[in-house]
Amino acid sequence: MNNTNDLRFHCIRCGSCCTDLDTLVNTTYSDIIRIKNGLNLNLDETIEILGFYVFDKEPTTKEINRMVVPPIETERGLAFVGLKKRSNGRCYFYDETKKKCSIYDFRPNFCRTFPFTFKLLIDKESPKKSEIEIFYTEKGLKYCHGIEENAPIIDKDNWIQIGQKVIQDLTQNNVLIKEWNKGVKENKISPSVRNFILTISNLE
Numbered sequence: 001m002n003n004t005n006d007l008r009f010h011c012i013r014c015g016s017c018c019t020d021l022d023t024l025v026n027t028t029y030s031d032i033i034r035i036k037n038g039l040n041l042n043l044d045e046t047i048e049i050l051g052f053y054v055f056d057k058e059p060t061t062k063e064i065n066r067m068v069v070p071p072i073e074t075e076r077g078l079a080f081v082g083l084k085k086r087s088n089g090r091c092y093f094y095d096e097t098k099k100k101c102s103i104y105d106f107r108p109n110f111c112r113t114f115p116f117t118f119k120l121l122i123d124k125e126s127p128k129k130s131e132i133e134i135f136y137t138e139k140g141l142k143y144c145h146g147i148e149e150n151a152p153i154i155d156k157d158n159w160i161q162i163g164q165k166v167i168q169d170l171t172q173n174n175v176l177i178k179e180w181n182k183g184v185k186e187n188k189i190s191p192s193v194r195n196f197i198l199t200i201s202n203l204e
């Protein structure tokens with residue numbers, strides 16, 4: 001299927017993106033705050049719904065720079081922050097009986113934009129003319145049953161608007177992570193997960 005023109009998609013609620021064993025649902029700090037507030041969670045409950053996935057082998061700076069959401073320094077080392085998964089690989093918030101997301105209104109941007117990803121194409125001579133392009137993600141092409149030839153062509157303008165918000169959110173998130181990781185390296189910040197959640201909660 002063509003990956004640049006006339007993207008086709010219609011979510012058929014197959015649940016593959018919520019149940020794939022190898023898919024981690026990454027969260028920005030604003031995703032975490034939205035879920036925390038939406039579900040009225042306290043600090044411990046917020047930590048409980050998150051997974052802090054420590055890398056087996058610490059990634060290089062080059063690898064980190066290529067990541068959409070970079071890892072944070074924690075007491076156990078560099079960790080990727082995402083929603084917790086259950087032992088069968090399903091997202092913590094996937095309702096297996098009803099076969100749907102139990103936090104739909106508060107779900108992370110990753111879920112809102114799946115199976116798409118966005119790229120800011122910067123026009124160096126005229127930055128105002130920079131454009132956002134939309135693509136299928138690799139995982140989307142691999143297992144999203146909503147991408148198929150008979151699905152309707154997406155409203156690209158609408159998706160690009162979503163993409164703008166997501167890119168803005170990711171930019172803010174990645175600035176915060178950079179500052180957090182720098183503060184930890186300089187021994188100015190305690191790298192505990194608890195302190196991370198406290199810090200982002202205090203940003204509100």
Ligand code: SF4
Pocket residue numbers: 017018025083091092093094095100101102103104107108111
């Ligand atoms: S938060 Fe909801 S939409 Fe996102 S992976 Fe979990 S169950 Fe699926």
Ligand code: SF4
Pocket residue numbers: 010011012013014015016017018114115143144145146147
């Ligand atoms: S994998 Fe695709 S079709 Fe299935 S629930 Fe996720 S977005 Fe919808």
